[in-house]
Amino acid sequence: EPSRLVGMHFFNPVHVMKLVEIVRQPQGDADAVARAVAFSERLGKTPITVTDSPGFASSRLGLVIGLEAMRMVEQGVASPADIDTAMKLGYGHPMGPLELTDLVGLDVRLQIANYLADALGAAFEPPEILRTKVAAGKLGKKSGEGFYRWSPDGKRL
Incomplete structure (x- = not known):
């Protein structure tokens, strides 16, 4: 029964990140969604419920912020470090969008x-800066360089 299908979108690293998106079908069964929410809570997660759509809620929002941060670097508005500091101190984000991009992987x-x-x-x-870096093998933390340089043990240089 397709109406009982519910997705669960966890965030990496799963053992640290508290958020899980419960993805419901447009005509989804409310009981199936409630069971997924309860299961998430038993795992110690904080669930949000979203309708199945490209990028759900978190990836759509996060990616737009990250892409705009890249465009700002491209345009010389600010350095990666200053953009990340603005988001951490100005908006309370635990890490900036470019540091997060390096962690996730530019590819x-x-x-x-x-x-x-x-x-x-x-x-x-x-943005072109993202395409260029990926083509050059600058994939972020996993390759040692992205918007930042990284040591082999994963520390930002």
Whole structure:
């Protein structure tokens, strides 16, 4: 029965991140959603409920912020470190969008941006700086360089 299908979108690292998106079908069964919410809470997670759509809630919001941060670097508005500091101190984010991009992987961000640009439009079109860095193998923490340089033991240089 398709109406009973519920998705659960966890965030990495799963053992640290508290958020889980409960993804319901547009005509989804309320009991199935309630069971997924209760299961998430038993896992110690904080669930939010979203309707199945490209990027759900968190990836759509997070990616738009990250892509705009990249455009700002491209345009010389501010350095990666200053943009990240603005988001941490000005908005209370635990890390800035460019540091998060390095952690997730620039290649992963590019794939998500391409998918969402196809599904949702130009707001998700990847900036040239992202394409260039990925083409050069600068994938973030896992390659040792992205918007920042990283030591082999994963510390930001």
